[in-house]
């Protein structure tokens with residue numbers, strides 16, 4: 325169902341949080357483009373299952389189990405990846421979590437831990453992989469933000485702060501890395517009906533209201549609705565596009 329971008333064939337695509345939800349769809353979608361995909365995720369079993377499925381389609385998926393909030397473990401794993409796999413052409417910083425709290429009723433530890441996952445690992449992967457991308461002559465970095473930045477939901481203050489930080493990182497890094505032909509963009513999804521969202525947050529009333537009243541387009545959003553945007557931003561078709569955040573939310577946010 326997705327267009328094929330011939331330039332993505334044999335490209336090395338690294339995806340954080342590639343075992344479930346939006347990340348799983350990204351892993352399967354890029355593997356179908358015949359890219360070599362490497363995923364970093366705590367859920368190793370699920371990652372290996374996806375890798376097996378992809379192997380049956382002659383696609384290569386490498387799985388590295390790592391806690392992305394542990395910077396030394398993450399740095400060590402990235403160094404191993406640099407030794408064991410080709411230079412990363414496309415980096416997709418995607419893993420994240422979206423807790424709800426009334427007002428600011430959360431501890432400093434909870435606040436910092438959320439930043440560690442939703443922001444700090446994005447910085448660490450860029451810092452560690454950028455030098456080789458520069459040597460290779462270019463690449464595409466895509467980060468997952470959220471339309472919550474525009475909606476500013478009252479019970480998601482910390483989450484929204486992390487997603488705003490991602491947009492800041494994208495904009496400044498894009499300016500700095502452009503001369504090396506490295507493009508940096510963000511995708512800001514709307515409410516995507518992943519397995520975890522359905523388990524943790526979705527109620528029939530909230531879902532109905534979002535789709536039929538808050539979105540301009542009455543469409544249930546699944547990870548598939550995002551894939552065309554990630555593929556486009558990874559491919560040479562978007563070679564003149566950088567520093568952008570593309571909102572994919574059925575026309576909910578007034579971005």
Ligand SMILES: NC(=O)c1ccc[n+]([C@@H]2O[C@H](COP(=O)([O-])OP(=O)(O)OC[C@H]3O[C@@H](n4cnc5c(N)ncnc54)[C@H](O)[C@@H]3O)[C@@H](O)[C@H]2O)c1
Nearest residue numbers: 341343344345346365366391392418419420470513515516
């Ligand atoms: N689902 C939505 O409605 C939605 C909307 C807007 C933005 N987003 C953003 O999209 C991204 C993906 O969200 P999702 O809904 O697909 O999430 P998900 O929970 O379905 O998947 C997240 C993946 O990241 C992995 N992960 C989480 N913490 C980890 C850690 N410490 N170390 C290693 N791996 C870890 C999990 O194992 C899982 O495979 C997040 O950044 C999220 O904020 C999601």
